[in-house]
Amino acid sequence: MFMAALILIISTALFFFYIQTVCQEILRRRFDRDYYKAIVHANRFEFPAIRKAIEEFNAPVDYARVRMTLKCDFLALTYLLKNACNVRPRLSREERLLALYFRATLALLALRHGLKLREQPVVLRLTAILQYFANVIGQRVNLVRFGDLTASDYLLDL
């Protein structure tokens, strides 16, 4: 009985650990340039500012505001992922997994806030997911050309 309980606990923990590893490995993908900047600029996303505040100034997390901002950015980015330059208006398997990962991490943020634990690492993880989404959209948009301009060149000039 004891052995079975031990196996249950360890296996469950490792199950979630491996899922997290897969997500982190997908997020590690390098893009040949920072496509996300044009998308952030055009849509006025706020997640880079949050990340900068934490990374450079170690700013404390205003939980309610940060949560709302990240959630809004997430909703807008997933909408763009589905509809911007996408032949099939739906998320790919990788994107769906990352969207789930985002939601789970957001729930973890709420838990850490409730337990009064450090929130910065979780917020950084959330911004990394959003940056990945913005990079994917940017890369996709970059492939579409309008005359001599790519869509991202056009967005940067706005």
Added chain:
Amino acid sequence: MDAGIVVLQYTTYLLEAGLLAYLLLRRRAGRLSALTVYVGLLLAVDAISRPYFLYRFGFASPQYASFFWLTDVLLVLAAFGLIAAFFRRACAREHQLWRHIRLLLTVVLILVAGVSWFSLSQYYNQLFTQFIIEFQQNLYFTCLVLNTLLFLLIQKLALADGELTLLVSGLGIQFAGPAGNFALVHLTAGSGFGNVLYTYLGPLCTLGMLSTWFVAVARVPRTVRVPELGPQVAEMAVTVGRRP
């Protein structure tokens, strides 16, 4: 049968066939030979022979049940071989370490195969009792521990091999889910919750593993930014081209 499980099963068959076709047609089978063999075996067992036994003998028949559990053991032992192949890939530059690991893996394989053979032959008549649950729970957990050791080794050696990390993580999902579920069935003996969960969790974990492997093998290689030719390079070119 529940429509949800049917959809899950057919999606799994499609992914198995798709991954095998991808590995063979994109000429990845040579580099990932162990993975190709394992996926081929998985397809042969899961999508061909099990449905055949199901069609021939029926879901409630002892023949189908025996075949299902014995092929499950076979698949776990094949996955053990796959882990060994991944260990070899991780130790490609560490020959001394590989020699030790090879010895360890051989001992563990003989132990696992020996214990499996002995237990199954001893309890073959009582196969559909608590025995098979406990046996599978231990077998899956052994492979999960080995897989986790491999994962830790990859981290320790600081290998920049994203493909291997994803392949190992996929295998980890496939072992961790069922190992935990078998333990739950063992702990809640008599209640149907664990069994119902296994009906869905098993195919879901296989689906998760295959999707992760697809991401790993179909991934576009990382693009390297080529530095722009600066004035120094242009100057160097002029210097090289100049006659003495």
